[in-house]
Amino acid sequence: MSKHFLHKRKLSSAEISLIPETFFHLLMARLKVTFLPSKTYIPEGVKNTSAVIRNEPSQDCKTIAAVINGLASRTPWRSTCLVKVIAAHSMLARRDIPHSLHFGVHKNASEKFIAHAWLSVGDKVIIGGENLDNYVEIR
Numbered sequence: 001m002s003k004h005f006l007h008k009r010k011l012s013s014a015e016i017s018l019i020p021e022t023f024f025h026l027l028m029a030r031l032k033v034t035f036l037p038s039k040t041y042i043p044e045g046v047k048n049t050s051a052v053i054r055n056e057p058s059q060d061c062k063t064i065a066a067v068i069n070g071l072a073s074r075t076p077w078r079s080t081c082l083v084k085v086i087a088a089h090s091m092l093a094r095r096d097i098p099h100s101l102h103f104g105v106h107k108n109a110s111e112k113f114i115a116h117a118w119l120s121v122g123d124k125v126i127i128g129g130e131n132l133d134n135y136v137e138i139r
Helices: 013-035 059-072 081-094
Strands: 100-107 113-121 124-127
Touching: 013 059, 013 081, 059 081, 059 124, 081 113, 081 124
Parallel strands: none
Antiparallel strands: 100 113, 113 124
């Protein structure tokens, strides 16, 4: 969906209204990831929750994910999967929407570990869901 954000379609009023907030949260997440230790911005008790709610994410969740994914590729800083997940966490927590943060690793061909972060609402991944089969979740 991100390649269509701001391109080839008219944005909904809900998406337009989220752009300033999303930009702010992406910026704050980038600053946190760059300058703070992870224990200060990765909340305890949210990551890797074992209880999974088996329902479809709300339209609000889908809209937030679409705006984050679309705007992240247009920021003047690098918005990695971790930056997007931290921004989404902040926005969803503000709205009291239950969600889970996930972290995983995989070893590439040159024997280096590559990390990845993703966020799910219920049993659906809404941020960072690409190539998850390649990653083993860290618990």
